[in-house]
Amino acid sequence: MALKSTKFRISSAARDILMADTTVRALIGSRIFPCVAPEDTDEDFILYYRDKYAVEQTKQGIYMQTATVMFAVVSNGYERSQEIAEAIFIALTESNTATRFELIDSTEDYSDKKYVQLLLFEIQ
Incomplete structure (x- = not known):
């Protein structure tokens, strides 16, 4: 029996x-790393992880799958962190795929002497 298409691996597809x-x-x-960066990573980097995965179905089967994926841009510079976040936004929302990426939340932080841009995408 073949597996039906799911969004469990959507965060890896977004990374691609x-x-x-x-x-x-x-x-x-x-x-660009899933969940955690290697300890020796000193340069700018991106972390990503699937935050949520929901399936809606009827008696005929699945009719909609929605996942949310968080991207965290970690950088030594504030302007640089924004530049990387903007590049992520453009790359995902303008990608020529059947998957739709919609930015639903974004915030920024400063932690451990690093600037962090957080982008939460809903993916259908």
Whole structure:
């Protein structure tokens, strides 16, 4: 029996979109990590994780899947953190995929001498 398509791996698919984007790659390189960065990571980086996954179904089966994925941009510089966050927003919302990315929340923080931009995307 073949597995039906799910959004359990959507955060990895979003990472693939970011890795393919030339602007994001120019800013971050390949430093996009699931959940936690390696301890020796000193340069700017992006963390991502799936925050929520919901399935709506009828008697005929699944009719909608919604996931939310959080991206955290961690940087030594405030302006740089904003530049990277903006590149993520553009790469995901303008991606030519059947998946729709919608930014539903964004905030910023300062922690451990690093600037952090948080972007929460709803994905359908």
